Amino acid sequence: MNIPIIDLQPIWISLQLATVTVGILLVLATPVAWWLAHTQSRSRVVVEALVALPLVLPPTVLGFYLLIVLGPHGWIGGPVQALTGSSLTFSFTGLVIASILYSLPFVVQPLHGAFESIGKIPLETAQSLGATRLDAFFSVILPLARRGYLTAIVLGFAHTLGEFGVVLMVGGNIPGKTKVISIEIYDRVEVLEYAQAHILSAGLLVFSFVVLVLVYSVNRRLPVQVT
Amino acid sequence: MTHSIDVKLNMDYPGFNLDVELSLPGKGVTVVFGPSGSGKTTFLRCLAGLERATSGYLKWADQIWQDEEIFIPIHQRKVGLVFQESRLFPHLSIQENLLYGYHRTVERNLHLDEVAQVLGLEALLQRYPDKLSGGERQRVAIGRALLTSPKLLLMDEPLASLDMQRKAEIIPFIKRIEDEFKTPIIYVTHSMNEVLQLVDTMVILKAGRLVNSGPVGKVFSDVRLKEVMGPDQLGAVLETSVVAHDAEFGLTQLDFMGQTLNVPQQNITVGKELRVHIHSKDVSLSTAPPAGATSVLNILQAKVKKIGTLDPKGYSVDIELDAGHTLLATITRKSLSNLDLKPGQLVYAHIKAIKMVHSQHEAELD
Numbered sequence: 001m002n003i004p005i006i007d008l009q010p011i012w013i014s015l016q017l018a019t020v021t022v023g024i025l026l027v028l029a030t031p032v033a034w035w036l037a038h039t040q041s042r043s044r045v046v047v048e049a050l051v052a053l054p055l056v057l058p059p060t061v062l063g064f065y066l067l068i069v070l071g072p073h074g075w076i077g078g079p080v081q082a083l084t085g086s087s088l089t090f091s092f093t094g095l096v097i098a099s100i101l102y103s104l105p106f107v108v109q110p111l112h113g114a115f116e117s118i119g120k121i122p123l124e125t126a127q128s129l130g131a132t133r134l135d136a137f138f139s140v141i142l143p144l145a146r147r148g149y150l151t152a153i154v155l156g157f158a159h160t161l162g163e164f165g166v167v168l169m170v171g172g173n174i175p176g177k178t179k180v181i182s183i184e185i186y187d188r189v190e191v192l193e194y195a196q197a198h199i200l201s202a203g204l205l206v207f208s209f210v211v212l213v214l215v216y217s218v219n220r221r222l223p224v225q226v227t
Numbered sequence: 228m229t230h231s232i233d234v235k236l237n238m239d240y241p242g243f244n245l246d247v248e249l250s251l252p253g254k255g256v257t258v259v260f261g262p263s264g265s266g267k268t269t270f271l272r273c274l275a276g277l278e279r280a281t282s283g284y285l286k287w288a289d290q291i292w293q294d295e296e297i298f299i300p301i302h303q304r305k306v307g308l309v310f311q312e313s314r315l316f317p318h319l320s321i322q323e324n325l326l327y328g329y330h331r332t333v334e335r336n337l338h339l340d341e342v343a344q345v346l347g348l349e350a351l352l353q354r355y356p357d358k359l360s361g362g363e364r365q366r367v368a369i370g371r372a373l374l375t376s377p378k379l380l381l382m383d384e385p386l387a388s389l390d391m392q393r394k395a396e397i398i399p400f401i402k403r404i405e406d407e408f409k410t411p412i413i414y415v416t417h418s419m420n421e422v423l424q425l426v427d428t429m430v431i432l433k434a435g436r437l438v439n440s441g442p443v444g445k446v447f448s449d450v451r452l453k454e455v456m457g458p459d460q461l462g463a464v465l466e467t468s469v470v471a472h473d474a475e476f477g478l479t480q481l482d483f484m485g486q487t488l489n490v491p492q493q494n495i496t497v498g499k500e501l502r503v504h505i506h507s508k509d510v511s512l513s514t515a516p517p518a519g520a521t522s523v524l525n526i527l528q529a530k531v532k533k534i535g536t537l538d539p540k541g542y543s544v545d546i547e548l549d550a551g552h553t554l555l556a557t558i559t560r561k562s563l564s565n566l567d568l569k570p571g572q573l574v575y576a577h578i579k580a581i582k583m584v585h586s587q588h589e590a591e592l593d
Contacts, residue, residue, distance in 0.1 A: 122314070122316065125314045125316075126316075126327070127300075127301050128275065128277070128302070128306075128308040128372075129328030129371065129372070129375055130302050130328050130331035130375055131302060131327075131331055139327070140316055140318075143318040144316075144317070
């Protein structure tokens with residue numbers, strides 16, 4: 001039996017993409033989720049809907065608009081190309097931007113839920129003990145929201161690994177640059193190399209399953225925090 | 228050195244307006260009392276800097292906390308806050324909870340060892356909040372606030388969520404804070420009974436307005452308190468001292484302005500002070516000393532100071548007496564007419580029940 005040769009590069013790019021995307025998303029999603037959890041502003045529902053949009057939109061729609069906006073003549077792609085001389089579309093940076101938007105709800109929503117259940121009282125208490133808002137966030141809110149953060153990280157990571165449509169639209173299929181694992185599977189199937197497709201697919205399946213089992217078991221073990 | 232706290236607050240909410248102006252002493256225990264909706268919690272939150280009054284002026288010693296331009300935020304006011312719920316941080320041990328504010332305090336006058344000792348927390352330090360009883364958690368919350376070496380300790384109904392037994396357990400600790408650390412306390416409550424033994428200064432609020440404020444003895448001599456506390460709670464608070472114990476009859480004799488009061492035997496050293504509350508409904512009057520024997524043990528001589536307004540629809544009237552300190556009596560209008568009382572007249576006040584403030588215990592003595 002021949003052992004099929006697996007190209008490891010798409011796996012590596014996928015992991016890099018997911019790590020960078022989740023890292024940036026944690027920084028961006030924290031203030032958005034905090035604002036959503038505590039604001040009384042009427043614009044809240046609009047922001048909530050915008051954040052949830054990638055959940056219901058076909059990835060191709062999101063990819064299509066991103067292609068236009070990030071392209072050499074787009075609002076963002078144009079100035080960036082003029083400045084750096086390289087295009088955002090069909091590049092790793094473009095993939096990161098697309099992934100951030102695509103995975104946004106998977107990071108914002110668990111954090112939103114966590115902040116909402118923590119409420120304002122721990123922050124107020126920490127401030128009454130001399131902590132500034134930022135200090136109070138890192139010393140009290142963050143540890144109390146750790147279940148939310150864990151869920152956000154895992155869902156964001158796994159969802160970015162699994163994306164296909166947006167990546168294909170914005171990133172294309174450039175080996176070693178923008179070709180990620182899901183596209184590699186598609187390519188193998190196209191050329192009828194089912195063995196390689198099997199290995200990659202099963203790998204992704206097992207990985208996702210193991211990660212989710214880990215998250216749920218860790219989440220069960222972290223005590224529910226009651227103030 | 229003690230400083231006063233000048234407070235002037237005006238704050239509008241839909242259907243509610245808080246408008247008070249007063250000066251609080253920067254020492255001892257000040258109790259802000261009022262029924263729900265009186266604005267007492269808002270008052271405290273404004274003092275703490277958790278809320279900003281629409282217009283207001285707050286000054287502690289020579290530091291302005293709020294005026295038209297200045298608003299010092301809570302973490303710079305150096306006040307300690309204790310709420311109804313302990314609000315301990317569940318992810319931190321008791322020791323870490325206690326030290327949370329301590330580590331963020333520059334000028335530390337109080338330290339972990341002494342605070343843990345005074346509040347009886349030594350055995351709890353390594354535990355976590357969810358392993359503590361409600362009373363223990365509240366003691367930790369008080370300790371945590373104290374370890375920021377606050378200039379002022381603000382307490383918002385700190386005992387309201389505890390049962391009677393736990394309340395009685397914590398009150399001595401609050402008293403010790405005042406004795407040991409000299410930290411002035413402002414204590415908001417809707418239940419006067421729980422703090423009567425602690426209070427030095429009273430502030431009474433009703434519907435966002437100041438009803439009365441001043442030393443506890445003076446405020447409790449005010450018949451207007453009836454509107455706020457209910458007719459059953461009206462009555463003078465007297466400072467007495469223990470003169471002797473009468474083991475044979477199981478009584479303790481108290482000196483009150485040269486006259487004697489008998490109460491059930493108390494476990495208090497002779498010479499010590501004891502605060503008592505005599506409800507006006509438990510005081511009846513006669514114009515002459517009892518002719519024959521009487522079962523009433525406590526009869527004080529007093530002068531009629533002021534006869535309360537007669538409500539033609541009601542049956543009773545409140546009488547202010549002067550027995551060296553104001554004493555209040557509530558009698559029927561018919562009795563007033565029978566006795567034909569006039570201000571300045573000498574009367575005998577028959578006291579049917581005395582409440583010993585320290586034990587929450589009321590004794591009928593007949």
